[in-house]
Structure formats: structure tokens, C-alpha cells
Amino acid sequence: QVQLVESGGGLVQAGGSLRLSCAASGGTFRRYGMGWFRQAPGKEREFVAGISWSGGRTNYADSVKGRFTISRDNTQMYLQMNTLKPEDTAVYYCAEQNYFGTYDRWGQGTQVTVSS
Numbered sequence: 001q002v003q004l005v006e007s008g009g010g011l012v013q014a015g016g017s018l019r020l021s022c023a024a025s026g027g028t029f030r031r032y033g034m035g036w037f038r039q040a041p042g043k044e045r046e047f048v049a050g051i052s053w054s055g056g057r058t059n060y061a062d063s064v065k066g067r068f069t070i071s072r073d074n075t076q077m078y079l080q081m082n083t084l085k086p087e088d089t090a091v092y093y094c095a096e097q098n099y100f101g102t103y104d105r106w107g108q109g110t111q112v113t114v115s116s
Helices: none
Strands: 003-007 010-013 018-025 034-039 046-051 058-060 068-072 076-081 090-097 103-106 110-115
Touching (some): 058 068
Antiparallel strands (some): 003 018, 018 076, 034 046, 090 103
16 A cells, blocks of 8 residues: 655744755655645635646645745656645645546645744
């Protein structure tokens, strides 16, 4: 059973940076797109960024455009987060799409806390 495992979360001051990673434990990534999502306390989970299998296409939520960068290689997916704001505080999840484009495989999440 392949599991997605996130790492790289932590506590950072506003204006700082973090780099999240996502790896496939027990197997490899599918040949489909992947993405990062986040969920803040009391809020619904929201899309942050997505990337195609080849890495050639990316898209971002308006709230993170120009600050976050998604990338991937054969074994990991990344989210470089710069100029972090307190409102970026959330649990961040990586996810894989299936053939139909549905995100159906999820990691356990990693906490990102941005202090003001």
C-alpha cells in the first residue's frame, strides 16, 4: 500500500520561508498530477497548488501566487513557501490524482505555523 508522507513543516516567523516535501512510501507516484492542500482550524480544506505529471504545468490559489512554488521530481514533490504570513498557518497535505483527475490519495499532513 503506497502512502504519501509529508515533511518540512514547522514554526516560522512572518516573512520567513519553509520547504515542504512529499514522498511516496512503499511505492512510487502515479503518472498523474499532484497537489498541495491546506486546512486551517475551523476552516474547510482548500487547494493551494497543483502540478502535472511532467511538471510542465502548475497552478496556484490566488492567495499564494508569487509566494509559493510547487515542483516535483521522480521521487518527491515540493512546496517552496516564501514570504509566509500568519494566515498561511494550517495543516498542509499532499495529494495524488487518479485517472479521472480526482485527488484520491492523501498524506497525513504536516503543520505549518507562522507567527506574527
